[in-house]
Amino acid sequence: MPGGYAGIRLFRVLGIPVYARPSLFLIMAAMAWIFGSDVFPTKYGPAHYTPFVFYTMGAVAAMLFFFSVFVHEVAHCVLAGTKIGGHIPIRRITLFFLGGLSEMTEEPHTAAGELVISFSGPLTSIVLGAIMMPGASLLEAAAVPVFVTGVIYYIGYLNIFLGVSNLLPGLPFDGGRVLRAIIWSASGNFLAATRISTAAGRVCGLGIALWGVALLFLNTAYMFNGFFLIMIGIFVEQNAREAMRFALMKAALEGLRVAELIYPGMPTLWQGATVAEGADYLMRYRVDALPVVDDAGRLRGVLTSAMLDDVPNFEWPRVFVKDMFDDDTVPAFTRPEEPLNAVFVLMLRYALTALPVLDSEAKVVGVITLRDLYRVAGQRARMGL
Secondary structure (H helix, E strand, C coil), rough: CCCCCCCEEEEECCCCEECCCCHHHHHHHHHHHHHHHHHHHHHCCCCCCCCHHHHHHHHHHHHHHHHHHHHHHHHHHHHHHCCCCCCEEEEEEEEECCEEEECCCCCCCHHHHHHHHHHHHHHHHHHHHHHHHHEEEEEEEECCCCCHHHHHHHHHHHHHHHHHHHHCCCCCCCHEEEEEHHHHHCCCCCHHHHHHHHHHHHHHHHHHHHHHHHHHHHEEEHHHHHHHHHHHHHHHHHHHHHHHHHHHHHHCCCCHHHHHHCCCCCCCEEEEEEEHHHHHHHHCCCCCCEEEECCCEEEEEEEEHHHHHHHHHHHHHHHHHHHHHCCCCCCCEEEEEEEHHHHHHHHHHCCCCEEEEEEECCHHHHEHHHHHHHHHHHHHHHHCC
């Protein structure tokens, strides 16, 4: 699920931070090499360009392709912010070796919302391709050099491929979300629609991986393509499975409130305590997380068992709990009346393992952990609730 490591922050667009994972730069370098050493020399050999020119064309093509992926993701974000999209805030856009990901802070509220958000990206890519390919031909007829028109033509072709391939009818493809929206609208059952679209996604993933295996055995010249397709297939299958698991967990928490799961009388930890004292509190109360308060009793954050791993054991007596929080960080929290499934989505989106619970007077009344949410959701799912 989304959350956790995003990558290298690049810039902001429409107020949304854009990140790139290291894998993006690896695949861009691979694309530049393939274009520069094979695709462009084979297609435009009669132009008699030097290898330097072909590799430059390849580098420009790789950059433009991922700029196209970025535009594809921006289209999702723009539609998510509209009335029909549900005015859903976007946490961030992340670019990586398989393309891009727009992380919405919540799921679309309606089937129509999911349909327009999901379809906007592929449509944008197809429109870009439909403009660039004939545009390249017109520029070529106007005697514009091949090192310009060739790049534009192939980026147009890749945009068409990106748009069409993203319409494959299975999650996590955009086409899978379109399929889910259609089934959801027709049946009124979001979970059943998710079940069908994730099953279709797993079939798509398996098919892509098998295609890659076939390329490995049938033609060694396509070894890179084969391995790449296998990686895509595995990624698609795993993400489809995770999407179904997420939907089941969220459905199992339906109807529950935070107040039904918090630990009553949860102790708080003073920010001036040492990490050693914090670890002692966690063990003494047999909990995975403790709310941390400042001298005035205001919430400062949450100390979790996982955070202890960030400090070497021999430094525990000398490091204070307050040093584990940034001074400008506003701690996240929830309220007793909040729905558990909404809190579950929030914690996954922002990679939170624990969340303090505050009452109407901003007093800490407990803490809720992701582990507890998984435990309760699993129990209710097994009981058929």
